[in-house]
Amino acid sequence: MTTDRATFTLDGHDVPFREGQSVLDAALAAGLFIPFLCHKPGYEAHGSCRVCMVRVGGKWQTSCTTPAAAGLDVESNTEDLVAMRRDLVQFLFAEGNHFCPSCEASGSCTLQAVGYELGVTTPHYPPFWPTRPLDASHPEVILDLNRCILCELCVRASANVDGKSVFALSGRGPTKHLVVSAESGRLGDTSFSADDAAAHVCPVGVFLPRGQGFRTPLGARKFDVEPLRIAALRRAEGT
Structure with a gap:
């Protein structure tokens, strides 16, 4: 993916994002799906269902509450994360x-x-x-x-x-x-x-x-x- 915007990686894919976007919102906008339940666009992120959990730099975090940032290494579609969901x-x-x-x-x-x-x-x-x-x-x-x-x-x-x-x-x-x-x-x-x-x-x-x-x-x-x-x-x- 070629872009002049800042990016992070999700399962090896470059994901561009806007300032203030969460990892989940940026991923969805880029055509990369992360499952979710309690998330709704326009509502403050809550992170209560934990279904959108990802691994960021080796640590498990809810993608709806994690701000997108340049250089983040995010994993979502791994065997343990899918099993947890x-x-x-x-x-x-x-x-x-x-x-x-x-x-x-x-x-x-x-x-x-x-x-x-x-x-x-x-x-x-x-x-x-x-x-x-x-x-x-x-x-x-x-x-x-x-x-x-x-x-x-x-x-x-x-x-x-x-x-x-x-x-x-x-x-x-x-x-x-x-x-x-x-x-x-x-x-x-x-x-x-x-x-x-x-x-x-x-x-x-x-x-x-x-x-x-x-x-x-x-x-x-x-x-x-x-x-x-x-x-x-x-x-x-x-x-």
């Missing part, structure tokens, strides 16, 4: 209640798409089968916490984009869970709206608009038509 995704499937064949988000779910990208097609770890509530108190949106992967995208969207701070995370470790910032704990008792950014940022199927179930048929959904790798690289073109 596969384990993380398998843990997420085991930790929640995910029923892909009957899920409204199937075909549009980033977790499912990353699983396919990494070759995760069957359960590997025994499921936890946690008890998680279904909040149907809101007139526009049903909140299904069974699929939450704790990426905090809705938390960040509600606080930083919508200016409402409707959501938060509570607990630690296995008890960590998404909560609604209302005395009742019910979504219907907040200022949340179906038009909020928080309603549309979830990478899985937590936010379900009422009256729209299976409006787009299975087989014609986002990642049914265009695999995650292609969709992410196309979205990053020109950024």
